[in-house]
Amino acid sequence: EAGVAQSPRYKIIEKRQSVAFWCNPISGHATLYWYQQILGQGPKLLIQFQNNGVVDDSQLPKDRFSAERLKGVDSTLKIQPAKLEDSAVYLCASSLGSLPTGLSNYGYTFGSGTRLTVV
Amino acid sequence: QKEVEQNSGPLSVPEGAIASLNCTYSDRGSQSFFWYRQYSGKSPELIMSIYSNGDKEDGRFTAQLNKASQYVSLLIRDSQPSDSATYLCAVKGSYQLTFGKGTKLSVIP
Numbered sequence: 001e002a003g004v005a006q007s008p009r010y011k012i013i014e015k016r017q018s019v020a021f022w023c024n025p026i027s028g029h030a031t032l033y034w035y036q037q038i039l040g041q042g043p044k045l046l047i048q049f050q051n052n053g054v055v056d057d058s059q060l061p062k063d064r065f066s067a068e069r070l071k072g073v074d075s076t077l078k079i080q081p082a083k084l085e086d087s088a089v090y091l092c093a094s095s096l097g098s099l100p101t102g103l104s105n106y107g108y109t110f111g112s113g114t115r116l117t118v119v
Numbered sequence: 120q121k122e123v124e125q126n127s128g129p130l131s132v133p134e135g136a137i138a139s140l141n142c143t144y145s146d147r148g149s150q151s152f153f154w155y156r157q158y159s160g161k162s163p164e165l166i167m168s169i170y171s172n173g174d175k176e177d178g179r180f181t182a183q184l185n186k187a188s189q190y191v192s193l194l195i196r197d198s199q200p201s202d203s204a205t206y207l208c209a210v211k212g213s214y215q216l217t218f219g220k221g222t223k224l225s226v227i228p
Contacts, residue, residue, distance in 0.1 A: 042207050042218030056215050091162055107153055110162040
């Protein structure tokens with residue numbers, strides 16, 4: 001089974017520039033997540049999609065970050081304009097599903113991430 | 120704010136010893152608990168999941184859950200240098216998976 005694909009692997013931009021990241025989840029995975037991981041910290045959820053609908057974007061800085069998942073498959077995450085504090089690894093993950101009740105046996109599979117440096 | 124707390128370490132253990140990693144969480148409604156391993160510069164990799172109170176064993180790994188104490192732990196028996204990594208505890212509430220900051224484990228040959 002192919003894993004979660006992300007691109008680019010690395011990106012260096014100047015502050016106030018814009019940047020976009022792409023993610024292709026595992027085939028058949030309905031749920032897609034974007035996480036931000038700052039060095040030395042655990043991943044922080046930015047946005048969660050179920051098919052092509054947003055389930056949770058409460059921690060997404062909507063004044064500068066946007067994300068979409070057209071046709072319920074690929075997803076893009078955009079930052080415009082970037083700030084120095086956006087320097088982090090942006091991880092995309094997917095899972096079979098996300099149920100609000102009962103037990104979830106659906107561990108997430110992460111992509112290799114995009115390391116963003118804002119200078 | 121749902122929180123997941125871990126001791127950041129580093130935790131150093133000699134090769135062959137048992138490594139014990141601990142995690143506490145704030146959301147009493149959490150039902151699913153996961154341990155991820157993250158090597159430096161790599162993405163997190165799921166190694167264990169646990170849903171019921173008690174122990175769950177998988178090879179050299181044992182996850183322990185105590186919902187009354189809101190406590191999850193991971194034991195690694197016969198620790199190997201290849202186990203040296205950051206271990207992330209993750210707790211799933213209604214929808215989202217919340218991660219702790221991770222504990223860095225170093226296994227000394």
